[in-house]
Amino acid sequence: MTLTANTTVVPSPAKGLVCRNCGATFGLIAEHACAECFGPLEVDYDYDLLKAVTREQIEAGPQNIWRYAPLLPVGQDPASRVSLNPGMTPLVRADRLAEELGLTGGLWVKDDSANPTHSFKDRVVSLAATAAKGLGYQKIACASTGNLANSVAAHAARAGLPSFVFIPSDLEPGKVVQSAVYGQTLVAVDGSYDDVNRLTSEIAETDEFEDTAFVNQNVRPYYAEGSKTMGYEIAEQLGWRIPAQVVIPMASGSLLTKVDKAWRELTAAGIVADTPWTVFGAQSAGCDPIATAFDNGWDVVKPVKPFGIAKSLNIGNPADGPYALDAIRRTGGAVGRVGDDEIVQGILDLARTTGVFAETAGGVTVAVLRQLIADGRLDPTQETVVLNTGEGLKTLDPLEPVVGFTHRVEPSLKSVRAAGLIG
Amino acid sequence: MTLTANTTVVPSPAKGLVCRNCGATFGLIAEHACAECFGPLEVDYDYDLLKAVTREQIEAGPQNIWRYAPLLPVGQDPASRVSLNPGMTPLVRADRLAEELGLTGGLWVKDDSANPTHSFKDRVVSLAATAAKGLGYQKIACASTGNLANSVAAHAARAGLPSFVFIPSDLEPGKVVQSAVYGQTLVAVDGSYDDVNRLTSEIAETDEFEDTAFVNQNVRPYYAEGSKTMGYEIAEQLGWRIPAQVVIPMASGSLLTKVDKAWRELTAAGIVADTPWTVFGAQSAGCDPIATAFDNGWDVVKPVKPFGIAKSLNIGNPADGPYALDAIRRTGGAVGRVGDDEIVQGILDLARTTGVFAETAGGVTVAVLRQLIADGRLDPTQETVVLNTGEGLKTLDPLEPVVGFTHRVEPSLKSVRAAGLIG
CATH class of the missing domain: 3.40.50.1100 (Rossmann fold)
Structure with missing residues (x-):
């Protein structure tokens, strides 16, 4: 991040949510399913605003996803962002x-x-967490196969927000430790990801989680745009x-x-x-x-x-x-x-x-x-x-049986010679 | 990397190597120790060239270490670089x-x-590998505590150069797998890093390794500038x-x-x-x-x-x-x-x-x-x-005993309630 980058605040081009199934339209609310047909909602834009965006405007922005703020539903004002500033990856x-x-x-x-x-999940979590803050949520949460867990916990740590991360209990050790290290609530669920996802959609409906944005559920339309x-x-x-x-x-x-x-x-x-x-x-x-x-x-x-x-x-x-x-x-x-x-x-x-x-x-x-x-x-x-x-x-586990040292030696030229590395 | 970035080739400001101990000067050679006093050599610059560098010149460069090419000994010509293009980290x-x-x-x-x-080692390896190529070496190598091993092997893989990586045999599994995955020669040495380092300085003198740049030894002056x-x-x-x-x-x-x-x-x-x-x-x-x-x-x-x-x-x-x-x-x-x-x-x-x-x-x-x-x-x-x-x-090992799940549940609200997450 170059602090001198252009940070002009443009208006959000998002005008509401629209059902991808029946086309019903809604305001910029915290729902991911259509109240008419249960179809998935996505962000609907003012296409005149999108069409006014230029290369020069984008190129003047920071070296991260927020250079595209004129094309995103939230995060136009840098002060509104809850983000690790991902993006512009090689x-x-x-x-x-x-x-x-x-x-x-x-x-x-x-x-x-x-x-x-x-992982690419930092992109979607930055959008979801920023939307969650704008919608008045106090906490963030997710069901995850690992990468999303890492990203939600890290975003919460940076922002000082409480978070609740639900993952299958059999995930790779790297992903478990990385999710845990940020000091957030990390819940292992004995089941598949689909079981975890079903469980969190029930938890989201409880009184205790009323103030919690589930990044890939109730704020999914914003999340997905990342x-x-x-x-x-x-x-x-x-x-x-x-x-x-x-x-x-x-x-x-x-x-x-x-x-x-x-x-x-x-x-x-x-x-x-x-x-x-x-x-x-x-x-x-x-x-x-x-x-x-x-x-x-x-x-x-x-x-x-x-x-x-x-x-x-x-x-x-x-x-x-x-x-x-x-x-x-x-x-x-x-x-x-x-x-x-x-x-x-x-x-x-x-x-x-x-x-x-x-x-x-x-x-x-x-x-x-x-x-x-x-x-x-x-x-x-x-x-x-x-x-x-x-x-x-x-995900080291599947590699450990197939890669490793090509040679093993004592710290002497004699041993290096015996290993065939020198004549 | 934005391909449209400025790629004007400036001259290298490096004018030779200088002994940090006795001040003796040398050409831009592949040595790290002074022929006069065995003191360490470092790159000596034409300070008039360094002083002519401007902020604007740097800011027009790519979003990686090569934006500072006017201040580095090698790599001014993009075609000369052997690099993963690290840098501009957050x-x-x-x-x-x-x-x-x-x-x-x-x-x-x-x-x-x-x-x-x-790790920061990508910075120094990019300089060392670029210098090695310019000096006519055909292969690269290193003694490493792990991060350097990862970086040398990855640089070699990207460039299609053979490499030889020497590491202590007791390194962390993550660093071993990451070094091995690039398909390069990976030698475990039963000893400390200092033993490995001593061994590679002997290997560097053998006929078989005459065409090999040991990034932190014979091309160390260039490496260190990274x-x-x-x-x-x-x-x-x-x-x-x-x-x-x-x-x-x-x-x-x-x-x-x-x-x-x-x-x-x-x-x-x-x-x-x-x-x-x-x-x-x-x-x-x-x-x-x-x-x-x-x-x-x-x-x-x-x-x-x-x-x-x-x-x-x-x-x-x-x-x-x-x-x-x-x-x-x-x-x-x-x-x-x-x-x-x-x-x-x-x-x-x-x-x-x-x-x-x-x-x-x-x-x-x-x-x-x-x-x-x-x-x-x-x-x-x-x-x-x-x-x-x-x-x-x-380096997950030292964390595994101290962090982990905060809760473990079955995929049911009843189990979530028993775990105290909801009332």
């Missing part, structure tokens, strides 16, 4: 990986492990253009829909040229409900019971699955699914060729990229961006 | 920690866990001024000397006002040779055998100890040392109040800040910056 040119995969159109990795708590910033950044970092293809991991499916939405907004506003793009989704074989719906031509997603190492993607009942399918089909994309061995190989391939150490979700994305090229579903002659949404240090 | 305002500590002058945390491999960028960034992020006080962890002592050097350069060049600053050093009680020398008024540092949890600081024979002592004494500073329990408490205090999760070295720094205030050696009415040089996810 877009890494991956020439060596491209060469291995036979991808000639240019390959980039958008590396969100560089965010403050090392993911648009990944799309904005990719376009800006490419020199204000949209890549031909993008591969995005899917848990709830929300991130994929919001990257697509970001690019529709940028083209509508004339900030980038209106070039075509294709959106590909990535899932693990242990949790593939959106992949299955895609393969079968279904509009709805049939819930599954997840398993496997890509725990951050293990949402068996993905709230935004149908909308992710819409974006993938509208742009001519596809969905790939990969098993645990391929996921580990994806992590190793990415690390070995780019120096980026991804968590299992990143391994899913890279392995799916390889699969989509092999299947002929992704065009290797077109420029492609893959998203790494989290940090390898959080 | 300077976090720590009001809640300041309040707990009774520090009224303003407190900031410079958080280098945001670098690509999550640490100046932390000093430059702090000044720039404060709006181009130098803080009154800074607390810096010490292993070899090099980082501390280079932050001080950076500020001397900025004031000499007129880029910032020449206001006084005081430099404080932080060590663990398990490895306190510089603290002991400071307490006893010694000019030389007596080696120790390190122990304790702050492994990244466990250098018992610190090469830059005497120069660190010079900077601390010249500016009226002091050195603190803290035990393992205080280090863990420092990590928890920082996380709870700022949302920054530091590795043990960061815990050392925060605990020493507390101690220096309590002892009356650091002025709580003056603006202070503390450096977090690494990532908490790399």
